[in-house]
Amino acid sequence: MDFKNINIMVGMAALFSTVTLNSLANDLSENHIHKIANYEIQSDSKIYTVLTPLKEVIPQNLKGFKEYDEYAHSIMMSNSSQIFLTKDVGNNFVIYMIPHHEAAIITSIGALKYTHNLEVKNLANRIIHAQEREVEVMQKLLETGELRGNDNGQFLDKMKKIMTDMMGEMKSYNGQVSSGEAITKHYLENMIVHHKGAINMANMYLKYGKNPELIKMSQKIILSQDEEIKEMEQILKRAK
Template sequence: MRNTTTFRALATGALLTAAALGLSACAAPAEPAEGSGATMADVMFVQMMIPHHEEAIEMSDLLLDKSGVDPDVVAMAEQIKAAQAPEIEQMEAWLDEWEVGMSGMDDMNGMDHGGMGGMSDDMTSLEEADGADAGDLFLEQMIVHHEGAIDMAEDVLDDGQHPDVRELAESIVSSQADEIEQMRSMLES
């Protein structure tokens, strides 16, 4: 399982890099509004994190529609939805404030599930799984998904400057690392 998780994490990282390169090739993102305090790194992070969070919510919804799932796994899916939905709203508000929207992301969304690529097979597997198998699959997939979010957040901490974006990125690193540990513990028990 560890080799599979490592491979999936590397694959997710490669896909996120490809998505970022694809975005720059598809359309040049609009510069943030003058005086906003946001950099292109901040904008790219927000534009990529919105569909990433939407995908986590979609994964959670798939799990929550199932019966026979461990209540702890159900609680984790609910926790993820409760945390990420308001973050999406905040990030969308920043894009409006910066006057950039999701420029270029519409082209990427057609690539595959929220522009993250490679997740549609995982989503199909999760959709088809039942009960305990669905719970385990959700945990495995969400660990990889969270690792991708942490990588994105660490990148913006290196290059971004907007204080609110940096605060969100720090929160993502901390909270999702904690959730990864909880999910790994659930898988082991």
């Protein structure tokens, strides 16, 4: 299966014009998902998949932190990459981790624009730079087909459960509260949950995965994001 050609065919078929909600929505409360909007992807094809270049995924026209928050949720719940799912552990890992990283990048861009906390600005910049590089690595591995050949029928269900549990714990931003302090608190609280989800996925990959690059990346995610969780918890304590 040539994933690059599939991506081109998906684009030509114009199967999706916006980010849409997938089956994860079935496992989340209606109160949580009704606020999540569909935002148009800023790409020539207007179609999002996990192989869409990151520069085309990041929107230029969002207004207010609330839209960044909702857009990030929509990216994680998009169904437009389901075509790439197989039984391969590495393949399915990056299909879940790429939008997870993209959501962290998008939310961090929003936080940079609206928080006044210099510690949080520094943290958001570090998250953006680290996860941009990792998205590029994962997209390359997926596109070249290097992640095939390690089948496990249980792994996909485990990844879905981690993502569903994480999404159920994350909160939608209350757009009526627009102060820098409120945005900072929301960003940190949600990013702690988000980081824990990434750590759980990385640990799951280390249990089942075999690709050397993804093993190294997973180990890095566990170490770096655990440290960032501690950092965010300390910032929240000082803000009280």
